[in-house]
Amino acid sequence: MSLIHFDAMRLPDHCQELRKEVRAFLESEIAAGTFDPDRPEVGAKNADEFSRRVGAKGWIGMTWPKKYGGQERSFLERYVVTEEMRIANAPVRRFFVADRQSGPTLIRYAHENIKQDVLPRIIRGELFFCIGMSEPNSGSDLFAASTKATKTNGGWLINGTKVWTSSAHIADYMIGLFRTSGSTRENRRHGLTSFLVDMKTPGIACRPIGQMSGQRDFNEVVFQDAFIPDDHVIGEVDGAWKQATSELAYERSGPERFLETYDALLALTNAAGATPDVRVTVGIGRLVAQLHTLRRMSVSVAGMLEAGREPVVEAAIVKDLGTVWEQGLPHRVRELASLLDLEDDEEDAFRNKLDFELKIAPKLTIQGGTTEVLRGIIARGLGLR
Amino acid sequence: MSASETLVVETAARVLADLADPQTIVQKRDDAWKAPLWSSLQEVGLDLAWASETAGGAGASLGDGFGIVREAGRAALGVPLAETLLAGWLLDRAGLTAPGGPMTVAPVRPKDHLTLDKTGRVNGQARMVPFASDVEHLVVLANGDEGPSIALVRMADCKLKPGKSLASDARDTVEFANVLPVHRARQKESGAREKDVLLLMGAAVRAQQIAGALERILELSVLYSQQRVAFEKPISKFQAIQHSLARLGGEVAAAASAAASAADTIANTSFDDDAALLEIAAAKIRCSEAAEVGTGIAHQVHGAIGFTDEHILHRFTLRLLSWRDEFGDETFWSLKLGELITARGARELWPLLASR
Numbered sequence: 001m002s003l004i005h006f007d008a009m010r011l012p013d014h015c016q017e018l019r020k021e022v023r024a025f026l027e028s029e030i031a032a033g034t035f036d037p038d039r040p041e042v043g044a045k046n047a048d049e050f051s052r053r054v055g056a057k058g059w060i061g062m063t064w065p066k067k068y069g070g071q072e073r074s075f076l077e078r079y080v081v082t083e084e085m086r087i088a089n090a091p092v093r094r095f096f097v098a099d100r101q102s103g104p105t106l107i108r109y110a111h112e113n114i115k116q117d118v119l120p121r122i123i124r125g126e127l128f129f130c131i132g133m134s135e136p137n138s139g140s141d142l143f144a145a146s147t148k149a150t151k152t153n154g155g156w157l158i159n160g161t162k163v164w165t166s167s168a169h170i171a172d173y174m175i176g177l178f179r180t181s182g183s184t185r186e187n188r189r190h191g192l193t194s195f196l197v198d199m200k201t202p203g204i205a206c207r208p209i210g211q212m213s214g215q216r217d218f219n220e221v222v223f224q225d226a227f228i229p230d231d232h233v234i235g236e237v238d239g240a241w242k243q244a245t246s247e248l249a250y251e252r253s254g255p256e257r258f259l260e261t262y263d264a265l266l267a268l269t270n271a272a273g274a275t276p277d278v279r280v281t282v283g284i285g286r287l288v289a290q291l292h293t294l295r296r297m298s299v300s301v302a303g304m305l306e307a308g309r310e311p312v313v314e315a316a317i318v319k320d321l322g323t324v325w326e327q328g329l330p331h332r333v334r335e336l337a338s339l340l341d342l343e344d345d346e347e348d349a350f351r352n353k354l355d356f357e358l359k360i361a362p363k364l365t366i367q368g369g370t371t372e373v374l375r376g377i378i379a380r381g382l383g384l385r
Numbered sequence: 386m387s388a389s390e391t392l393v394v395e396t397a398a399r400v401l402a403d404l405a406d407p408q409t410i411v412q413k414r415d416d417a418w419k420a421p422l423w424s425s426l427q428e429v430g431l432d433l434a435w436a437s438e439t440a441g442g443a444g445a446s447l448g449d450g451f452g453i454v455r456e457a458g459r460a461a462l463g464v465p466l467a468e469t470l471l472a473g474w475l476l477d478r479a480g481l482t483a484p485g486g487p488m489t490v491a492p493v494r495p496k497d498h499l500t501l502d503k504t505g506r507v508n509g510q511a512r513m514v515p516f517a518s519d520v521e522h523l524v525v526l527a528n529g530d531e532g533p534s535i536a537l538v539r540m541a542d543c544k545l546k547p548g549k550s551l552a553s554d555a556r557d558t559v560e561f562a563n564v565l566p567v568h569r570a571r572q573k574e575s576g577a578r579e580k581d582v583l584l585l586m587g588a589a590v591r592a593q594q595i596a597g598a599l600e601r602i603l604e605l606s607v608l609y610s611q612q613r614v615a616f617e618k619p620i621s622k623f624q625a626i627q628h629s630l631a632r633l634g635g636e637v638a639a640a641a642s643a644a645a646s647a648a649d650t651i652a653n654t655s656f657d658d659d660a661a662l663l664e665i666a667a668a669k670i671r672c673s674e675a676a677e678v679g680t681g682i683a684h685q686v687h688g689a690i691g692f693t694d695e696h697i698l699h700r701f702t703l704r705l706l707s708w709r710d711e712f713g714d715e716t717f718w719s720l721k722l723g724e725l726i727t728a729r730g731a732r733e734l735w736p737l738l739a740s741r
Contacts (some may be wrong), residue, residue, distance in 0.1 A: 003603055004634055006642040008649035010741075019739065033392050033539040262735075264592050270731035282716060285723030289667035290674075292738055300642060317638045320631070379627035382607050 003382060006314060008296070009303030015080045022084040025057060029090070037089045040263070041215070041356050044091035051094040055125025060095050061103050070105070075306040079299065083255035087262065093167060098122045098129040098260070100254065102175050106196070109235035109243055114196060118173070119140045130178030130195065132162040132221060140373050142177060143189045143241065147223060149178035153232050156180075156195070158203070158223040166367075168219035169206040171199050181238050189241035194234040213359040253301035253315035253365035253367060258294040258322030260364055261357040264330040268337070271350050277339040287332060294322050313381030320374040325364045330357035393434065393445055394452035400425050401460040407697035410463075419464055420629040423487060426466060433483050436473035450474070451593050451648040458597025461700040463554050465489050465516035467590050474586060475574040479535035479570035483740040487520045490583060491559055493711050499561060501529035507536055507564040516549055517557035522567070526583045533580040536566035552703035585656055585665050587712030589647045595676050595708050596644035598701045599637045602683040605698065606630060610686055620706040626686060637656035640675035643668040646741070647673065660741055661723055666718040673709035680705050 032038055035044035044050060054060055059081045078099075085313045103122050105346025106115055121127045138144040147160025158178055168174065174197040181191040197204070203226035209218035235243045265287055272280050298318050304311040334354060342350060365371045379385055404422040426432045435450045436442020445453075450470055457466045465487045472488035491511035492499060499509040504735065507527050517523065517540065525536050542565070546558035571581055607630060610621035622624050647668035654661050680702045684691050691698040726734055 003600070003607070004638045004641070006638055006645070008642075010649075016740070083739065087739075125666040266731055266734065269726060269734055272727055272731075274727055274730070275729060278720065281723035281727055282719040283723070284726055285719035285721065286667065286670060286715065288663070288722055288726055288734070288738075289643075289719065292667040292741065293639050293646075293671040295738055296646045296741065297638065297642045314638070317635050317713035321635045321639060341729060372628070375631035376624075376626040378631035382603075382630055382634055384607065384610065384621045384627045384630060 004314070004317070006057070006297055006300040007303060011076055011080060011298045011299060015074075015076050018077055019080045019084055022059070022081055023088075026084065026090055027051075027089045028055070030088070030341055033213060035089065035091050040089035042319070047094050050091055051125035051128075051259065053094065054092075055123055060099050060125055061119065061123040062117065064103060064107060064123065068115055068226065069123040070119070075302050079255065081304040086256050086259045094128045095122070095125050096125060097131060097167070097255075098173075099248055100132070102129040102173070104184040105175060105194070105234060105243070109194070110196065111231045111233075114231060118196070120152055128167065128171045128174060130165055130168045130171035130174045130199075132165055132168070132174045134162060134164045136161060136163055140370050143183065143192060145177050145179055147176075147178050149180050149193060149195060149228065151180075152227070155232070156228045158195070158197070158226040158228060160223055162221040162223075163218075165206075165219045165221050166197065166217050168221045169208065173197060174199055174221070174319045176239055187241075191238050192240040193237050193323075194240040195228050196232040196234055197226070198232075201228070203227070212362075213356070215360075220262070249346065252319040252374075253298055253305075255298055256296065257319045257368075258298065258326050259289065261326045261361060262291075263353055264357040265331040265352045267350055268333045268340075269348065271337075271342055272341045272368075279334050280339050283332065283336045287329065290325055294318070294325060298322070313378055316369070316374045316377040316381075319369060319380065324371065327361045327364045330354055330361055335356070393431075393449040394456060395454040397431050397456040398459070400429065400431065401456055401462065404646055405460050405462055405464075407461055407464045408699050411695060411697050411700065423464065426725065427485075431467060432469045432487065433473040435470050435634075436477045436483045440473075440477050440481065441485065442473050442477065447652040448648065451589070451644075451652075454590050455597035455644075456596035459601045461552075461598055461601070461697075461704050463552065463700070463704070465520060467594060468515050468520075471583070471587060471590055474533050475524045475526065475583060476537060476573070478572045478582070480573055481522060481535065481537055481568045481570055484537065486522065486568070487516070488490065488524060489514055489516050489520050489521045490587065490696075491523055491525045492518075492583070493587060495584060495713050495717050499525050499527040501527040501534050501536070501569070503530065503564075505565065505569060507538060507561045507566060510558065510560050512558045513548065513550075513556045514559045515550075515711065516555050517545055517559050523559070525561075526580070527569075528580060532575070534569050534571050534587040536569035538564055538566050550703075551641075551707040552700065554704070554707070556707075563694055574655075578656040578662070582656055584712050585661065586651065588669040588718065589644070589651055589665050591702050591708045591712050592640070592644040592647055592665075592672040595672040595705055596637075596640040598705050599640050599672075599679045602679060602698065602701045602705075603633050603637045605701075606633060606683045606686045609691075613688075620686070621695070628684050630688060632680055633686075636675040636679045636682075640672040640679070643671040650681055650741075659725060659729070663722065663737060664741065666722040666725075667711060669718045670715045670722070673715045676705040 015115045015234050034046050034050050058071050061070045062073045063078050066072055135145055149156040149158050176197050177192050180193040182191045203224045206219045211218055301311050301314050301318055431453055433442035434445035438444040454467050468489040469487050476483050491514045498509045520541055523538050524535055544560040548556045550556040578686050602719050610626055611619050613620050647664045650661055650664040656714035690696050
């Protein structure tokens, strides 16, 4: 009946039981000094070991088939694990990309021997993935990618450059999009192929690209005759465009799409105390109302995924609203900060936190599908394209 | 949603489409449609869906009632269907019988308070009471020495100062001077938020109306953009229009999600639970925000025609904007929610959100 529909989905009781288990695990990791939830910007000392312990808990690839080491648990259970990890600022970078998108892509499109080799290692928390999409002249327009894969005996030779590739310098594998033939007059999306790339392959060089947030994460990845075996092709040669959209629903609707700057709200609420200036109270109430609504929408999309639907438009809506909101959040907090009554050292800690969130905010509406791309998808869903 | 709920909501949609079509209403420019609509609503029991059968109502579920209210929003309905549902719900909480006919409720503003004296008479003033001049009875929540009571009052026993909403629906000031109610009783369930139940339930109802009306203006705007040709093509083909409508779609989705979540919470949780305050406050705040952004985009897409009185868009716009003010506006609910969050402390914020 209506053009857009979100059910009032609730997480079932067993998910809330799992939540307790995840919280207890994270508390013990914090107590053991693995990471500091109040200082996510400094990173974790033992992220590798942490990944393996998360893997041992069965919380990586938990929805995946049992035959690859997964647990075939629900998207709703995965949702709970993801949001608790995010809220605690746990060092999930090492496994999260593989858990969220690389693994599901491999399950759908990779060769069986690759699945049997790679998926169990992801699940054990041993493999770190990056995504090779953007190029100097190809960002939102994925189909403009020009880094070439040329057929050779037993495989493919890659030549060209990917840029702004997060974590490429420490990743074990990349799932990259490379040009295997030209686009056609009928279909400009034709000619691109998805590959699994072992980052230790000779002929791959990573150079760091500094970021305005001070983080060391972006890379330029240069390929010079890097050899990729035939069985590392993911899906159809020249037909990657057919594989591109379905996986994005997973990537776009998760809790990480509106909780990225949650610490700013937490710091504000903490600094406000029990009886703040009424303007601060009103400000907190309004932000919490907006956050709660985003989370309810996101849980609803998790329910649609669990039901086997492909909520591409709904996921795009969650990411559009969620990233615009989390981008604005540190600015809203800043507007209220002058009304807080803080001691000098409290003020310094609060400002440091806020500065970090203000610095990361501009990227949030770009990564994983820009606001403009998302609104195009929503417009198509409304029947306008 | 069960099959029977769907049937009730479908019936509401059909009756409203047949007898309260906005296009017909703006063309006729009179109130002749209201009487046949009301008798039809009464005939199928939609007006008292929330009153139990023993109290003269239809005894429908809370979900059904919220579904009816949403349909009323989709029609930008200017008769007291939502208010009569609310009145029936209040009467039912106190085990009182509904008199029949349209009713309204008071107070709808957080600052207005009615009192019940020792002799059982109601005193005080309630402003912006919806459709007070169009009904014979109103149901009030009034505070006495024993706590809040629910009372059925005859409008004829009160003094009325007429007023209008943005949409020119009656929003009247009602003065109660030693008014003896027809019936009165305490609520069957007591609790810490007993005195706030009308504001809480009313806010959830207005959120549903806003969500329904926003859904409809999205449909109207999409359709209009596909029909209206400018610069030699339908304006729906311009990226600027597509992105505006995508934003409208996002606001509609947020409003519908927030309203549905609050309705689901009321159906399954006590008002005393902090989660109920979170859900209802969030719904009223977020729906009201969506009303501002959504009506702005709908008008921008429609251009000048949407501003004329012969077009139906204004019936939606003006009600959407006025519903924001009733049963607590964004600032009121932000304050209530902010007080809850700061009293619980920063560490308890995430656990509350995650419990939903």
